[in-house]
Amino acid sequence: MRTEKDLLGEKQVPKQAYYGVHTLRAVENFPLSGCKVHTKLIQAIGLVKQAAAEVNSELGYLTKEKGQAIAGAAAEVAAGNWGDQFLVDALQGGAGTSTNMNVNEVVANRAIELLGGQKGDYRIVHPLNDVNMHQSTNDVYPTAMRIAAIWLLKPLSEKCAKLQEALQDKEAEFAGIIKVGRTELQDAVPIMLGQEFSAYAGAIARDRWRLYKVEERLRQINLGGTAVGTGINANPKYIYMVNDRIRQYAGIGLARAENMIDVTQNADVFVEVSGLLKALAVNLGKISHDLRLMSSGPKSGFGEIRLPERQAGSSIMPGKVNPIIPEAVNQVAFQVMASDMAIAMAAQSGQLELNPFMPLIAHHLLASLSILTNGVIILTDYCIKGLTAERERCLELLHNSQVSVTALAPHIGYDMASELAKKAKNEGLSVAEAALAMNLLSPDRLDAILDPKAMTKPGIAGGKTK
Known part of the structure; x- marks a missing residue:
């Protein structure tokens, strides 16, 4: 063990750990969800630390050797390394300070190691004086949130495009199959099965476009704004240079917000993004409900389509196969809609110059992006692509109606x-x-x-x- 100290006193830290005393206190204080901070958020914070270290070195605030070591260690974090060192619960007090501290300590100790020192010897590289130089949690965390969200939006939009294509393929395949159209679950008028799938494709097309466009809303960042967006303790040259550097490394068209105080205070952009994720969840849920209804039976229900058989459906009823993929996607939809409410409540609960509930917003927003992407993938690959129409059953029900x-x-x-x-x-x-x-x-x-x-x-x- 090694001894580290902070404002509150000394604490024993495992000798080989890259994290330090601040991380351990956070672990003790927040035994809440059991969920770790989203990997993409950690990677994005690592990217911020790398950019900041390089700029501070170029401006002479860090020696070249120290700056290179910090930047190298941060680049490793940005690449996804040292994941087991990020221990803090996703839900935490302090507006994300514990996560920022966790990254600062891991980067510092790895940089110390790269320079030939022993972990915990902060005379070589200090987590706050060096790694966190010209920064605050209040500009690092929101900036990283935006980067992580954009990183996750891109694959979700791409997977929605694949789902749209799969639905359009079924629209063409089922174009000649006529069936009973229903309103309020009652027989209404005839409709083509392909027409139903065209409506599903149309809904997903709208979601795809919304997600593509909303990325623009996340590109305004407050990096360099430090504590409340005024830029206190940050050299103006650093502010401009670090924003250019993070844009280059993130591979995203980021821009320094004209009003960094606004971006530091307000989280409404995340509510906007979450609302569009909720819209996608609603459409996915509706489609999944329809698939379950149309495939019900198969003999005593609608039985108009047949879903791919993925696994045995019952531990007591032999031969039963359930619509597990639509059911799973329904659960994804429920979770995302619940998360949207949590995000909205957290965003409106900020006070004055900062929103202390950013960790909850980050947790739910990034989780929603991840599970929606996974849900769209399984719906496309495990369900839509392999489902077939029961043409004769469709005609039978039509003639009997x-x-x-x-x-x-x-x-x-x-x-x-x-x-x-x-x-x-x-x-x-x-x-x-x-x-x-x-x-x-x-x-x-x-x-x-x-x-x-x-x-x-x-x-x-x-x-x-x-």
């Missing part, structure tokens, strides 16, 4: 069509049989009007009667 009666309303009037539907239902007749029995229209005219495919297009089936 009374959905075609709507097409007769323009020709015989709503009231008479209602009487016809009642007769068909009570006497077990088809709509055509009931219409002939009531001597409403000639057989040829009925055939023209009751063509199911004509009912799936705009216009009056059978043409106008006048």
Whole structure:
């Protein structure tokens, strides 16, 4: 063990640990969720530390040797190394200070090691005086959050594009399959199965575009604003140089916010992003509910489509296969919608110059991005691509329904069509049989009007009667 001390006193730290006393206190103080800080956020903070060390070295605030060691250690963190050294719970007090301290200590001790020293010898590299130079948690953490969110938005948008393509493929494949359309779970009018999938594709297309555009809202960063956005303790040259450097390393079109106080205080941009994630979750949930309904049975339910069989569905009922992929995606949707509420509450609860609840916002936002991406992947690859249509079942349900009666309303009037539907239902007749029995229209005219495919297009089936 090695002894480290802070404002509150001394503490024993494992000798080989890269973290230090501040990290250990945070671990003790926040035994909350059991969830660690999102990997992408840690990597983004590492990137900030690398950029800051290089700029501070170039400006003469750090020796070249020390600056290179800090930048090298931070680059390792940005690359995803030393993941087991980041111990702080995702939910924490202090607006993210504990996470920033954790990264500062890991970078410092790794830099000390690179310089040939022993971990904990902060005379060589100090976590705060050197690694955190010209920085505050209040500009590092929000900047890293934006970078991490953009990193995660890009793959989500790309996976939505793949889902859209898969749905459009099914739209084309099912274009000729007619079935019962339903409103409020009741038989309504005929629809093509392909038309239903075209609506799903349209919804995902909107989500894809929203996510692509919202990245622009995250590009304004407050790096260099330090404590409250005023830039206290940061050289103006550093502020401009570090923003240029972080933009270069992150590979994103980042820009220093014109009003860094605003970006430091307010978290509404994360609420905006979360709202669009919620919209995607709503659409994914609706599609998944529909897939479960249409595949229900398969013999005693709708049974209109068949989902790929992924695993045995029951420990007691042999042969049962459940719609596990849509069910899993539904749960992703529920989680994202719940997270959106938490993000909104946290964002509006900030006071004056800082929002202390940024860790909760980061946890839920980045987790939502991650699980949505995974949910879209499994829905696309494990469900949509392999699902098939039960054409004969679709026709059977259509022929046994009374959905075609709507097409007769323009020709015989709503009231008479209602009487016809009642007769068909009570006497077990088809709509055509009931219409002939009531001597409403000639057989040829009925055939023209009751063509199911004509009912799936705009216009009056059978043409106008006048």
